[in-house]
Amino acid sequence: MDSRQFRQAAHAAVDEIIGYYENIQDRRTLSNVEPGYLQKLLPTSPPQTGEPWESIQKDIEGKIMPGLTHWQSPNFMAFFPANATYPSMLGELYSAAFTAPAFNWLCSPAVTELETIVLDWLAQALALPSCYLSSSEGGGVIQGSASEAIVTVMVAARDRYLHEKTKHLTGGEKDQKICELRGKLVALGSEMSHSSTQKAAMIAGVRYRSIPTSIASDFSMTGDGLNRILEQCRREGLEPFYLTATMGTTSTCAVDRFDEIADALRDSPLVWVHVDAAYAGSALVCEEYQHHAKHFEAFNSFNMNMHKWLLTNFDASCLFVKRRRDLIDALSITPSYLRNGYSDSGLVTDYRDWQIPLGRRFRSLKIWFVMRTYGIEGFKAHIRHHVKLNDLFHSLILSRPDLFRILTPPAFALTVLSVALSNDFVPDASNQAILEANSVTRDVYELINSRGEIFLTSSMIGGIYSIRVVNGSPQAQESHVHKAFDILVRTTEEVLSSR
Numbered sequence: 001m002d003s004r005q006f007r008q009a010a011h012a013a014v015d016e017i018i019g020y021y022e023n024i025q026d027r028r029t030l031s032n033v034e035p036g037y038l039q040k041l042l043p044t045s046p047p048q049t050g051e052p053w054e055s056i057q058k059d060i061e062g063k064i065m066p067g068l069t070h071w072q073s074p075n076f077m078a079f080f081p082a083n084a085t086y087p088s089m090l091g092e093l094y095s096a097a098f099t100a101p102a103f104n105w106l107c108s109p110a111v112t113e114l115e116t117i118v119l120d121w122l123a124q125a126l127a128l129p130s131c132y133l134s135s136s137e138g139g140g141v142i143q144g145s146a147s148e149a150i151v152t153v154m155v156a157a158r159d160r161y162l163h164e165k166t167k168h169l170t171g172g173e174k175d176q177k178i179c180e181l182r183g184k185l186v187a188l189g190s191e192m193s194h195s196s197t198q199k200a201a202m203i204a205g206v207r208y209r210s211i212p213t214s215i216a217s218d219f220s221m222t223g224d225g226l227n228r229i230l231e232q233c234r235r236e237g238l239e240p241f242y243l244t245a246t247m248g249t250t251s252t253c254a255v256d257r258f259d260e261i262a263d264a265l266r267d268s269p270l271v272w273v274h275v276d277a278a279y280a281g282s283a284l285v286c287e288e289y290q291h292h293a294k295h296f297e298a299f300n301s302f303n304m305n306m307h308k309w310l311l312t313n314f315d316a317s318c319l320f321v322k323r324r325r326d327l328i329d330a331l332s333i334t335p336s337y338l339r340n341g342y343s344d345s346g347l348v349t350d351y352r353d354w355q356i357p358l359g360r361r362f363r364s365l366k367i368w369f370v371m372r373t374y375g376i377e378g379f380k381a382h383i384r385h386h387v388k389l390n391d392l393f394h395s396l397i398l399s400r401p402d403l404f405r406i407l408t409p410p411a412f413a414l415t416v417l418s419v420a421l422s423n424d425f426v427p428d429a430s431n432q433a434i435l436e437a438n439s440v441t442r443d444v445y446e447l448i449n450s451r452g453e454i455f456l457t458s459s460m461i462g463g464i465y466s467i468r469v470v471n472g473s474p475q476a477q478e479s480h481v482h483k484a485f486d487i488l489v490r491t492t493e494e495v496l497s498s499r
């Protein structure tokens, strides 16, 4: 493809993308193709000769589109959102054009320096304590996902713990003690932490324990719950070294009790606390949520995904650490071919030492474009719009107590509900009424998704089968909330009358 052909193809692609966004709400939200559908549509071997762009582009609509679930549709209310916007797409376009896997500062100084600058901007926008800024001992780094961020900090936490516990020893004695401690290390999360913490423990080769939660605390982790597990670990001779606390759990968007967690760990300074705010961290741009951030000073790291709810397309998971030295000590390894005068001078940041991979994408460019296009005011308006839509949805659900129950208070832009069958509802899964309500709620949920007009997700919470409804598309309006509510009512009535 030469420059002239690229210009033509790029114009045609942009036109198609704009058309896609303008009409996205009319498409079936959830793909309904059968497994292996694409195999039947594509040749089994690669083309021997090149094809013109027109024939390649034609297959987007004909072959790819049927197999897409439309995450950008305002009728997509499942999981958490995955915002994409035009300025972030432009960032991706330039990033692809420059393709500079800038693991060292020298590999493209702009890639490193822009990342430091935009993450400092973001830290300020989110009202993070100043210890997370690059001007102090901390700083931010863009990772591919919250899961990657969690593995990265868990490795740093593990190495810091082992180092601190053995720093008085040397030689074989030190090695022996490290081996002994390694087998006893425990990473902690709550029952409601995202599975990425457990997965990180698997990857880091450490044990995992979870802190029970209950409906009494709206499924947030409490200081008492944490203390109980800490005591249990210590009784068993185990070494808790890491904890994920969550702002906005996946099932119900609970916020763990940060003040109680900080109190519980006051005498355990070697337990690294990471705040996973993958989805809800975006809300920190609004003053009404910023009280959460003041607690982070007592913790060690924090991550939020701009690619969930802050107008930036995948991937843009922003990780902040209080002491960058901890990451660098755990992850830095410098073979001769990576050495250079700038790195040796200690005056530059080499982000390869803040992450697991070596190469990295120019992701700060899209964040820079997005921040400049929307401004902090635009971010606040975006978040508040969805919170308001969720308030509307929540009030609609409350208007039908004959059909629905709210399981936990509405949080951020999420409502969690189940079908109401019995007036004497008690949160006990052995109760026959609940088993029946679970079965009806499941039927309603499955029927809605099988029709694909809107897409929702479900979750099992404290024995209750629940439907999660999240507003997060930049295109979402009140009409979409009313549509989702009407579909829920209609489908629930249909399921109930068929029983």
Ligand code: PLP
Binding pocket: 080, 144, 145, 146, 147, 148, 194, 196, 246, 248, 249, 250, 276, 277, 278, 279, 305, 317
């Ligand atoms: N943490 C929380 C609270 C989440 O809800 C999710 C995903 O939804 C994750 C972590 C994992 O995110 P990622 O896909 O960026 O690894």
